[in-house]
Amino acid sequence: MAKIGDLVIAGNSAQMANPAFMRELEQWVRFNPRSAMEMGDGLFSAASGNPSLPTALGRIAFDHVISAASENDRYARQIASSAGLAIFIGDEATSAHWIKVGQACQRFALEATRLGLKLAFINQPIEVASLRPELARLIGTAKRPDLVLRFGYGPTLPYAPRRPASQVLSS
Known part of the structure; x- marks a missing residue:
């Protein structure tokens, strides 16, 4: 788990160093319930354990508080406290x-x-393509890892809203 955690942190560092990634991430964050419900999608900040803030204040906090170091520390703590990791391979x-x-x-x-x-x-080890082969090597497969999850017992956090299926599927 620790070695996979290192890949998560390497991937997170790479993503956070990418200005385009950070712009897109900030556009998807919903800083409060009202914004989350109005948009019906995105990453509701409270669903990841972050405080609910007015949108303007959330954007300022995002630009000045969120850093690779702080996020890497958070990921390291979360992975260390997880019961396990699940990796799905196609x-x-x-x-x-x-x-x-x-x-x-x-x-x-x-x-x-x-x-x-x-x-x-x-x-992150999937999304940063250069890390995917190392993840495959760590878990002993020649196949392509596609998803990584951590799991365990923890507090119930608010759910992120989702658009109705009828808005995202076409027939």
């Missing part, structure tokens, strides 16, 4: 296999919820 990099990986992840998440476990994605 046989191939194709849509059909990504769907199977998603289905396996969904089943895992539903069973974890039934057991009272909490989970969170820590996909």
Whole structure:
């Protein structure tokens, strides 16, 4: 877990050093319940244990408080306190296999919820493409890792709102 945690931190550092990534991340953060409900999507700050703030103050805090060092410390603490990590691997990099990986992840998440476990994605070693081969090596596979989650017991945090399926699916 510690070595995978190191990859999460390396990936987080790379992402936070990327101005385009940081601009996109800030656009997706919803700093308070009103903004989260109005937008119906995004990353509700309270869902990750951060305080709820007025949007203007949240943007200032984002620019001046959030740093690679602070986020890396938070990820290190979270991973160290987790019961385990789950890594989902597809046989191939194709849509059909990504769907199977998603289905396996969904089943895992539903069973974890039934057991009272909490989970969170820590996909930085997947999202930073140069780290994916190292993750595969660490877990002893020649196949492509597609998702990484941490799981364990923890507090119940507010849920992030989601748009209705009818708004995001087309027939």
